[in-house]
Amino acid sequence: MDNRTHILHRDPSHPLPVAVAGDGPYVIDSTGKRYLDASGGAAVSCLGHSERRVIAAIKAQLDRIPYAHSSFFTSEPAEELAEFLTTRAPGDLGHVYYVSGGSEANETALKLARQYFWEKGETARRHFIARRQSYHGNTIATLSVGFNPGRRAVYEPILLPVSHIAPCFAYRYAEPGETPEAYGIRAADELEAEILRLGPETVIGFIAETVGGATAGAITAAPGYFRRIREICDRYGILLILDEVMCGMGRTGRLFACEDEGVAPDLLSCAKGLGAGYQPIGACLMSDRIFEAITTGSGTFQHGFTYVGHATACAGALAVQKVIEEDGLLAHVRAMGAALDTALRARFGDHPHVGDIRGRGLFRAIELVEDRAGKTPFDPARKVYARLKEAALAAGLMVYPGGGTIDGKRGDHVLMAPPYIIDETHVALIVERLAGALDMAIAG
Ligand code: PMP
Numbered sequence: 001m002d003n004r005t006h007i008l009h010r011d012p013s014h015p016l017p018v019a020v021a022g023d024g025p026y027v028i029d030s031t032g033k034r035y036l037d038a039s040g041g042a043a044v045s046c047l048g049h050s051e052r053r054v055i056a057a058i059k060a061q062l063d064r065i066p067y068a069h070s071s072f073f074t075s076e077p078a079e080e081l082a083e084f085l086t087t088r089a090p091g092d093l094g095h096v097y098y099v100s101g102g103s104e105a106n107e108t109a110l111k112l113a114r115q116y117f118w119e120k121g122e123t124a125r126r127h128f129i130a131r132r133q134s135y136h137g138n139t140i141a142t143l144s145v146g147f148n149p150g151r152r153a154v155y156e157p158i159l160l161p162v163s164h165i166a167p168c169f170a171y172r173y174a175e176p177g178e179t180p181e182a183y184g185i186r187a188a189d190e191l192e193a194e195i196l197r198l199g200p201e202t203v204i205g206f207i208a209e210t211v212g213g214a215t216a217g218a219i220t221a222a223p224g225y226f227r228r229i230r231e232i233c234d235r236y237g238i239l240l241i242l243d244e245v246m247c248g249m250g251r252t253g254r255l256f257a258c259e260d261e262g263v264a265p266d267l268l269s270c271a272k273g274l275g276a277g278y279q280p281i282g283a284c285l286m287s288d289r290i291f292e293a294i295t296t297g298s299g300t301f302q303h304g305f306t307y308v309g310h311a312t313a314c315a316g317a318l319a320v321q322k323v324i325e326e327d328g329l330l331a332h333v334r335a336m337g338a339a340l341d342t343a344l345r346a347r348f349g350d351h352p353h354v355g356d357i358r359g360r361g362l363f364r365a366i367e368l369v370e371d372r373a374g375k376t377p378f379d380p381a382r383k384v385y386a387r388l389k390e391a392a393l394a395a396g397l398m399v400y401p402g403g404g405t406i407d408g409k410r411g412d413h414v415l416m417a418p419p420y421i422i423d424e425t426h427v428a429l430i431v432e433r434l435a436g437a438l439d440m441a442i443a444g
Helices: 052-064 076-088 102-119 140-145 149-158 180-198 225-236 257-261 288-295 311-326 329-348 384-394 424-443
Strands: 019-023 026-029 034-037 095-099 127-131 163-165 203-209 239-243 267-270 282-286 354-360 363-368 400-402 412-416
Touching (some): 076 282, 076 311, 102 140, 102 239, 140 149, 225 239, 329 424, 363 384, 412 424
Parallel strands (some): 203 239, 239 267
Antiparallel strands (some): 026 034, 095 282
């Protein structure tokens, strides 16, 4: 294959290697080069690239029936997967709406939230509150609640009006000397202030990533933050929507990342690790009261995509989730996450250009700075994160770097989200190759 393409790639000036095979945590290109996938692509490939049990389940479903439209039929894998998810989900997230990816899952959550209040006659509720340093997807509504300046810029005039409060991001937003608990409460109280400013009777819900992903890199909330958020939502009758598209389905060492926060949302979206890249699939889990408001109200959720409940996608996702459970991979994620954290701290703990090392489970990031003491970011024009990605790829390592300025706070970061099947050898290789790529990116 030559480099001519009819595809509108992300960076059309930059020819991409051609992926032709997978081998556990490795992607192999058409020249035979092997890339250790330390980012799961974009936190997707949680079982690596060659899990035979998942591939077999997909083939078996294709042999039975690939797909039948959801307005006529349900399917065995769709029903079984819904039972699997809802019996393990926190709180009373007893029902599922299937979609094909993360943006659709969040779009669905936003619309379910609005229809919930519409069914109850609370039609004045029309505002969403979200956070800066967040990403919720690429559709107009999910881009509106998200806050990725680069992706928003072109579409700004046609986005929905959404309130954005500060994220809970201690490294960049906590005051010197503030305890993590006090900072968490202060950050959460911004939600209450915004609800009161808008008028509680006009607010539908608050949406946040349980652990922040692509925009700033593996941002875990301060202890108590989400419990306070839950209390505030309940005080004003507002729905809590947690976006676990990137951090959910085992990535943090729990099936649902909010288990570690001690809260259950009213709506929860998941995608990437659900199908692990073997099939495109996402889901929006909803509480029983939302389900009941719609089913006993107008009876129909005013929504729908052609591939809702796609049988082959559901069969693939069900097989993925069974492998995670049967192989005890959540405990393995916690163990390998701790090993990766230890190795990152050993290698970069004193590094002059690594300001922060953070994350949970196999969802980790380092933040790159010009100067550690002042947390001074690199000049954006140097595009350190982009050069690091290139240097890592050249060294046979996939990591997911990003950068950008929000609230005058900027940092280049490198996100790592390796497959749950990695072992200590892979951990050592990730850190070694990352260190080499970092040196090259900074020197360049
Ligand atoms: N939410 C989060 C937290 C994400 O990380 C992403 C994808 N990076 C999305 C939503 C959108 O998912 P998708 O690209 O599958 O539409």
